[in-house]
Amino acid sequence: MAAIEVILVDRDDRATGKMEKLEVHEKGLLHRAVTVYVFNSAHQLMLQQRASGKYHCGGLWSNTTCGHPYPQESTRHAAERRLFEEMGMQLTLEPVFELSYNLPLSNGLTEHEYGHVYFTISDQQPQLNPEEADAWRYASLADIQAEIQQEPERFTPWFLHTFARIPDEFTRFMDKANTVHSVDA
Structure with missing residues (x-):
């Protein structure tokens, strides 16, 4: 299998080069990533349990999907590609x-x-890629927050870091969506 390259960036997200994904994570270099949160109509978040065989954080619960854009790939395309690759x-x-x-x-x-x-x-409903995910489930944001407080070790570090912003960002997302739909009506 060919090595996967990711996009190295500066703190303003300007591309500075590219490097093999594992090497970037070994060296701790700043690189571009995508994170996806899928909510259902009941406003519950779809969580993914990472496949136990993943090279890091296997078996931990996280956001719906995540990954890295390929060089020359837009972040939106990368996010949609990874959602399909991981969750079908x-x-x-x-x-x-x-x-x-x-x-x-x-x-x-x-x-x-x-x-x-x-x-x-x-x-x-997702169709899991077993190389990427072992399980999935929906949970309310309040229930996820309670789980994080009780057992943070069950979640990926980036999910723990990012989740603090999700309730407020989801409210803004829904307000924007409702405004667009009311204007269209």
Whole structure:
């Protein structure tokens, strides 16, 4: 299998080069990433349990999907591609916010990412790729927050870091969607 390259970036998300994905995580270099949050019509978040065989964070619960754009690939295309590759879902995603983090992982790797976060609402059922995910479930944001407080070790470091923003960002996302729909009516 060919090595997968990711896009190295500066703190303003300007591309500075490319490098093999594992090497980037070993060296802790800042690179571009995408994160997807799929909510259902009941406003519950679809969580993914990462496949136990993943090279890091296997078996932990996280956002619906995540990954890295290929060089010359847009973040939206990368997010939609990864959602299909991991969860078998073809959905249109909306960009919601960006953030940066530098988080050590338990196996000596580092997630130093400039992340582009996408949301969508869908009641479509996923078709899991077993190389990517072991399980999935829906949960309310309040229930997820309670789980995080009780057992944070069950979740990926980037999900723990990002989740604090999700309730407010979801409210803004829904307000924007409701405004667009009321204008269209």
